[in-house]
Amino acid sequence: MASNSAILCFFICISSMYCLANAYIIIESKNSGLVLDGNEYNVRAMPADGSIGQKWTLTPSDTGRFVITNARNGHALDVQDGCEKGNNLIVYQKHSGTNQLFYINSDGTIGSACNTDLIVEMKDSNGQLGDIQNSCSSGDVIFEIQAAQ
Template sequence: MVHLCIIHENQLLVFNIEMPGIRIISKLSGLALDGNGSNVKAAMPNNTVGQIWSLESLGDGTFVIHSYSDKNMVLDIEYGCHGENIILYPRHGDDNQQFYINSDGTIVSAGDRQKVLQMVRGKVVVRPVNISRNVDHIFNIEQLF
């Protein structure tokens, strides 16, 4: 059994990777990643299946983030690692569908480690983070079940 261990606010959080049922919430805005449709957006947390995800460890420190409602659909950087929009797309295994989940709450593209998941005006994107700005790029992972 594979586990994801994250230290958050001096607590060790352990998530069972083989079990779906996580929600990804922005620490700054409180909005959740919502995959209801092909575009992933930032939305108020609710009980819809579009906000439930599962993590798959690839064994090298990277993860694939699957939709709970359709395990074949995963978070994907549109147009490969050169794009920025996060969409749901059928899994193909390339770097633009793999992410590092860091202990500081950032979710980083495996294909371009300078780009982090961010919420911008209701959209979910990957962009280089500018620490001097108030950027919505730190996430809490909540295990739901």
Template sequence: MASNFSSYLFFLVVIAILTCLTEAQVRIKSKKTGLVFQYNGTNVEVAEPNDSEGQKWILECSQKGHFIINSNKQGLAMDIKKGCKIGQSVMVYDKHSRQNQQFFINSDATIGTACDANLILLVKDRNVEVAPRDNYFDFDIHFEIEPIE
């Protein structure tokens, strides 16, 4: 029964993402390692999944196909530190909804940035940072959005 509920909830989250109507709590999980995005203080890193508040995110539609990835702590959102540049860290920051806080999910399971469609998120040394879309096939760049029951 729990498996059917999980499948149903996942289906609803996908539909909500596609229609830009979601407010569900999710985890962002690496397809390569199974580690999930987490914030400790300000930086976003990956860690073993647990029930901590720092691993819970809420996708908020900002414009068609783009999302602000809000932390579970009200008023904070995932943010590319110092704008959208290769190698910049991803952190949580006061929500302002500008382009460095907007992301989209590509069909290849990468997470792109709204400020430059050729930039994606990457896990490097357990930290989440910005990288160019090309030449990172062996790196940790594919993620899944997993609903929290």
């Protein structure tokens, strides 16, 4: 029987025509066109420039969630100081805690594994956690995940 992570990888491959798990990806806002950039400690929303800090990998966990790893430094996308609305997204040494695990939702949002009411958002050029209930009035919350060039 196939594992959950293998099944998720299969669905990602089918839905996007690319198998994006463990390949370099770009995470781009559908609204602004800005991309998640991990060139510094804090994750920022920046214009796409093809730099290595704007490339990420999705590594499936056995629970259907993903660790999103920055290609520049090998650190994971991380919710700083726990999982509260408004907390910053950073790149931090991998430890696979729930604040480093995310769901890739079919509506284009990226959900936090540590609190199902919170999603990744880019607001005022910063990556942070936003409230899924109020996502229309906040920052950019709908993303397109695509293979990096």
